[in-house]
Amino acid sequence: MAPVNQPKDKKHEKTHEHRSEEAKSAGKRKLDCEGLENVPLAKKLFLRKTSKAQEKIGWNRGGTVMKNTRAFFHQPKWQRSIVHYVYQNMLGGSIRAQLRQCLQLPFLRSLTSYRLFRTASPFDRRVTCLEWHPTHPSTVAVGSKGGDIILWDYEVLTKTCFIKGKGPGDSLGDIKFSPYEAVKLYVASGDGTLSLQDLEGRAVQVISRAPDCGHENHNVCCWYCSVDVSASCRAVVTGDNLGNVVLLSTSGEEIWRLKLHKKKVTHVEFNSRCEWLLATASVDQTVKIWDLRNIKDKANFLHVLPHDKPVNAAYFSPTDGAKLLSTDQRNEIRVYSCSDWTKPQHLIPHPHRQFQHLTPIKATWHPRYDLIVVGRYPDPKFPGYTVNELRTVDIFDGNTGEMVCQLYDPNASGIISVSFNILIWSREEMVMKKQEHLLKAMTEQGIGSRSLSRRGGQKQTNPGTSTLKAKLLSWEVEEMGTKPKDSKSRGWK
DNA sequence: ACCTTATGACCCC
């Protein structure tokens, strides 16, 4: 399935184990490691993209897979055939750059057949952030403008968990799964707190509070906008709307707080392969690369990457941590390489301009290929604009900068970035199969009939499959009984 | 059909 706009699966590879000796002692060169052997099996098994292939061939059965996999891994390199790599790829393991390139092609071919699989609109405000579950392949955590968080397994009808937010002012800038306990989420909120939320209902732990501005309405002037967690450093970074970056221990002790940017820090991120490397992005139109071992003030960054507009995000590539993908607030996507931070390797023109009432659009990496996924917001002022230009999800090759695919489904009206609804895409044949499966479950549970009537005006494209599709597309998490009664929902147009 | 609400970024004093 295709990441909608914010897959951010980097944490799959971001965790402790890989950042071993080499990463610790190394500089930039070590970023480019190809090592597949060190990747823990558990990680390989659960990388999101693998799930479909696994299901298809019935290999998704814990113990057996582990054994087989282990056998494969212990083959000497020279004995390995393409089968080994294909298999390894299916399991989500990291692969050599060349092979990744070669496997990318069939993946791209399958991408063109991706269709909307399921949607959910569980919030009364727009979606502001999304994170894939670190180990469960079909589960996402999604945060809203009102502070709500939903944990949703879209392969199953009734598996969700909903944490109600505080409403206005509790806008969630960013969420990250704890690398230690997957039931916990670090949450940066517009109410000024950085907290560790528990998805199983245990008490919320406030990790940090943005400085009090002294006004009546406490904290309204300062709030955290972004978070990241490093398992190996046992550290959390966060950035606020005034340009401060804070480094904390995972339990909340403040290590330092420095004003590293002139304006809002939209994104902070640890590098997955090099534990001391940190990237920050800001509306001050810069991305800065830092050496965590040596941060004193705003001037002693390793590199500045000046942009022409405010920057929404700067993500390290999950494949090797050696590239950085930035999105500005108008029409540029950039790919930088750690081999030369002085200029972007690719400057991709792309319309995704900032608008007050839209969640900022952020180009993100596919978790296993150097592919870039980004929502298009057609702009009459953008060169090449046409009147009927669609609000697609665009996919670019991160190595060439070429656009390789556009996803579009008329059922998903509006701007298809992380914005108003949660959209899950999957391969067409899988969509059919899975929708049938889910529909059967719905009928069995006697819960299929009311969703259609409640939701007028949905456009249907194919009369043959429309009923089925409409039911699943309009299916709301609300009907699973997890949505609070006082929360109004948004349906499909 | 029309109005309201929604804590973004920038410019100016």
Add this chain to the structure above:
DNA sequence: TGGGGTCCCTAAGG
């Protein structure tokens, strides 16, 4: 450095 006004121009709910 901070408050007020303006512009960017979506989308749902009443």
